[in-house]
Amino acid sequence: QVHLVESGGGVVQPGGSLRLSCAASGFTFSNYGMHWVRRAPGKGLEWVAVKFYDGSRQYYADSVKGRFTISRDNSKNTLDLQMNSLRAEDTAVYYCARDQRSTYFDLWGQGTLVTVSS
Amino acid sequence: EIVLTQSPGTLSLSPGERATLSCRASQSVSSSYLAWYQQKPGQAPRLLIYGASSRATGIPDRFSGSGSGTDFTLTISRLEPEDSAVYSCQQYGGSPLYTFGQGTKLEIK
Numbered sequence: 001q002v003h004l005v006e007s008g009g010g011v012v013q014p015g016g017s018l019r020l021s022c023a024a025s026g027f028t029f030s031n032y033g034m035h036w037v038r039r040a041p042g043k044g045l046e047w048v049a050v051k052f053y054d055g056s057r058q059y060y061a062d063s064v065k066g067r068f069t070i071s072r073d074n075s076k077n078t079l080d081l082q083m084n085s086l087r088a089e090d091t092a093v094y095y096c097a098r099d100q101r102s103t104y105f106d107l108w109g110q111g112t113l114v115t116v117s118s
Numbered sequence: 119e120i121v122l123t124q125s126p127g128t129l130s131l132s133p134g135e136r137a138t139l140s141c142r143a144s145q146s147v148s149s150s151y152l153a154w155y156q157q158k159p160g161q162a163p164r165l166l167i168y169g170a171s172s173r174a175t176g177i178p179d180r181f182s183g184s185g186s187g188t189d190f191t192l193t194i195s196r197l198e199p200e201d202s203a204v205y206s207c208q209q210y211g212g213s214p215l216y217t218f219g220q221g222t223k224l225e226i227k
Contacts, residue, residue, distance in 0.1 A: 004162075035216075045155075045163070045206055047216035061214045095162065103210040104153035106174065108162040 002026035002107055004096050009112030016086050016116070022079040022096030022109055030054070030074040033099030036081050038092035039111075046092075050099065051079065064090075086116045120145055120212050124205075124219035132227045137194040139222045141207035146187045151210040154183055154192045157221075158203045166205075167192065194224075202226045 008020040022034070036048040049060045049070040058070050069082040079096050093113050097105035121144040131137055141152070149170040155163040165174040167183035170190055182193045194201055207219040 037216075044220035045208070045218040047214060047218070050215065059215055097163075100165075100168070103151045104165065104168045104208065105155075105163075106165045106168075108164070110162050 004098065004107060004109035006094065006096055006109045006112040009094065009114045011115045011117060012086055013118050014087060014116055017082070017084045018086065018114060020081040020083065020094055020096075020112055020114070022081075024077045024079070024096075024098075027098075027107075029077040033102065034072060034079045035097045035099055035105060036068075036070060036079075036094055037097050037105065037108075038090075038094045038114075040089070040092040043092075048094070049081065053099075083114070086114075088116050090114060091116045119214065120147060120209055120217055122207050122209060122217055122219035124207060124222045126222060127220075128223045128225065130225040130227055131197055133197050133199060135197050137192075137197055137201070137224055139192040139194075139205050139224070141185075141190040141192070141219050143188045143190070143209060147190075147209045148211065149186050152183075152185070152190050153208045155206045155208065156203045157206065163206070197226055199226045 003025045005023045012018050033053050035050045051058045051070045051072050067085045072079045093111040095111045096109045098107040100106040123142045125140045152170040154167040157163040171183045180195045184191050204221045206221045
């Protein structure tokens with residue numbers, strides 16, 4: 001069965017760092033681009049970043065550019081998100097999601113909660 | 119940036135009725151690049167519709183998508199209690215690469 005499982009969320013102070021991970025199973029991870037998407041409390045979904053299937057390219061939302069870094073290890077079937085200089089507005093549930101045709105997301109994890117608060 | 123505006127914000131209907139959810143884009147979106155998702159509390163989002171009108175694997179035919187240009191619609195016929203959820207539209211293209219609507223909350227009375 002195909003699965004994505006996120007981990008690494010928690011409470012962090014403004015200006016702090018956190019590293020999220022997403023473990024994939026049940027499909028050939030190296031064939032798919034992978035994304036991070038987040039939902040802040042009471043808000044809509046917001047795309048955060050994408051890493052191409054082979055790790056060759058990545059793109060970020062302007063709101064996280066220069067602060068977040070997306071990476072992947074195709075030998076371990078994992079996707080990571082290194083988050084630095086965290087702000088209160090980064091508080092959200094973070095989901096990893098599988099890319100389909102570079103246009104939509106056909107598989108999602110359950111999410112991990114990140115709370116940025118002093 | 120392409121902004122997606124969904125309406126209504128909340129929709130309250132009875133089992134067996136039909137729900138019509140709207141997603142309006144601030145500029146034209148290719149039909150190939152419009153998708154709909156369902157999310158229930160505490161659960162992962164689930165892909166319902168891609169390419170504006172194609173149902174994802176395992177999605178019942180009660181769910182249908184339509185539209186083009188700037189106006190897209192998700193229709194759920196014969197509502198069931200388990201259809202209670204937040205429904206979001208999403209488009210690909212421009213900057214940022216992907217944007218979502220703010221969501222429509224569907225309540226089944």
